[in-house]
Structure formats: C-alpha cells, structure tokens
Amino acid sequence: MRVNKLTLAALAVVAGLSLTACQNDDATGQSDSPAASSSSSSTDGPGSDGSAQEAAEDDAGKSPEQEQSATGKCRTDELDVKAQDNTIDGDEAGTVAVTFTNGGGRDCAIAGFAGVDLKTDAGTVSAERTGEPAPATVLKDGESVSFFISYPANDTGGSGVRITGLVVTPPNETKSITLDWPGAASLPVTDGSGTPVKVGPIGSAGQGG
Numbered sequence: 001m002r003v004n005k006l007t008l009a010a011l012a013v014v015a016g017l018s019l020t021a022c023q024n025d026d027a028t029g030q031s032d033s034p035a036a037s038s039s040s041s042s043t044d045g046p047g048s049d050g051s052a053q054e055a056a057e058d059d060a061g062k063s064p065e066q067e068q069s070a071t072g073k074c075r076t077d078e079l080d081v082k083a084q085d086n087t088i089d090g091d092e093a094g095t096v097a098v099t100f101t102n103g104g105g106r107d108c109a110i111a112g113f114a115g116v117d118l119k120t121d122a123g124t125v126s127a128e129r130t131g132e133p134a135p136a137t138v139l140k141d142g143e144s145v146s147f148f149i150s151y152p153a154n155d156t157g158g159s160g161v162r163i164t165g166l167v168v169t170p171p172n173e174t175k176s177i178t179l180d181w182p183g184a185a186s187l188p189v190t191d192g193s194g195t196p197v198k199v200g201p202i203g204s205a206g207q208g209g
Contacts, residue, residue: 071109071138076175078104081168085182086148086205093150096183097205098168101144111136115169115176116149116199120187121162127199134201146205150198152188160186171202 079100086097098116102108112134116127127149137145154160163186169176190196 071107073172074108074110074139074170076170076173078102078108079170081177083166083179083182094153094183096149097146099144099146102139102141105141107138107140110139110171110202112171113199113201114147114171117167118163118197119165125195125197127197128195130198130200132201132204137203145203147202148200148205152196154186154188156188160188162186
C-alpha cells in the first residue's frame with residue numbers, strides 16, 4: 001500500500017511539471033508575435049519615403065530640353081500677343097519687342113524664332129532671323145517671354161515705305177496674329193537686294209539687334 005501511494009505522488013509531480021512547461025511555451029509564443037509584426041511595419045516606411053525622394057530629385061534634375069520634350073508646344077490660341085516700341089534714344093536702328101503670355105491654363109513649350117511680316121504700302125516685308133542661339137523655354141501658365149524685331153530708321157528725308165501692320169506667327173505654328181505696328185511709321189526705301197528687318201529668337205528682347 002505504501003508503494004502505491006509513493007507512485008501516485010510521483011505521477012502527480014510529473015503532471016504538474018508538464019503543465020507548467022506547456023504554459024511557459026504558450027506565453028513565449030504570444031510575446032514573439034507583436035515583435036515580428038512591429039519589425040515588419042517599421043521596414044516599410046523608409047523604403048516608400050526613399051522612393052518619393054528619388055522621384056522628386058529626378059524631376060528637379062531635368063534640363064530645359066527634357067522639360068520641353070515632355071510638355072506640349074504653345075499654340076497660337078493659347079498665347080496673348082502684344083507688341084511695343086522698345087527703341088532706345090541714340091540707337092541707329094529701331095526696336096520693337098513682341099511678348100507672348102501663356103493664357104492656356106497649362107504649361108507649354110516654346111523655342112526658336114517666330115515668323116514676322118510687316119505689312120507696308122509697297123507689299124509684305126518678311127523679317128530675317130539673326131542666327132542667335134534659340135534655347136528651349138517651358139512657359140508656365142501666366143508667364144511671358146519676349147523677342148525683338150529690329151529695323152532701320154528712315155532718316156533719308158523722304159516718305160519711305162509706310163508700315164501698316166505687323167503679322168506674328170508663333171514658332172512651329174501656322175496660325176498668325178495681326179497687330180498694330182508700334183514702331184516708326186516707315187522704313188527707308190531699299191534696292192530690294194535683301195530685307196532690312198531682323199527678328200531675334202524667343203527670349204531675346206533687350207539683347208539688341
């Protein structure tokens with residue numbers, strides 16, 4: 001009988017130890033899960049922030065030519081065009097500045113030379129390009145850019161060729177805009193061997209002829 005009691009007591013001790021070990025294992029497994037979840041969520045943040053920063057740096061590093069290629073060209077109907085006399089006293093030649101203002105509600109690209117024709121009582125006089133560099137420009141909505149037209153002063157004492165109007169065609173466009181001519185009233189009479197009127201590239205106003 002004493003042997004049986006000792007055996008039962010020993011079994012009870014073993015069962016108690018087994019139950020305690022199982023409870024410890026469950027507690028350990030539960031404490032591990034939040035740590036793994038926290039670690040996973042913390043690694044997502046920096047990666048996404050880094051991608052956004054790299055994208056911003058790529059956009060900031062674009063050249064004007066790259067920006068222009070990614071932006072549609074400025075259309076005639078989107079541009080407000082104005083002309084004003086820009087002649088400086090003492091200059092041998094007269095100067096008119098023509099300004100394009102983007103009113104299209106979007107950014108647009110403009111580059112090169114505008115087409116310029118002077119209407120006169122002797123016919124149309126087309127301006128000749130100066131040959132200066134014509135860098136690309138991205139014109140944001142509401143922004144303006146100008147170019148110059150230079151022409152010889154009529155100091156011959158005669159009536160010369162009377163100018164009646166100005167026709168401007170934006171670069172790479174076929175639609176023109178007719179404006180009042182703000183410069184001197186006439187050009188000197190030439191022998192017809194070449195045009196006396198010159199046009200500078202977009203952005204050239206104020207650089208002279």
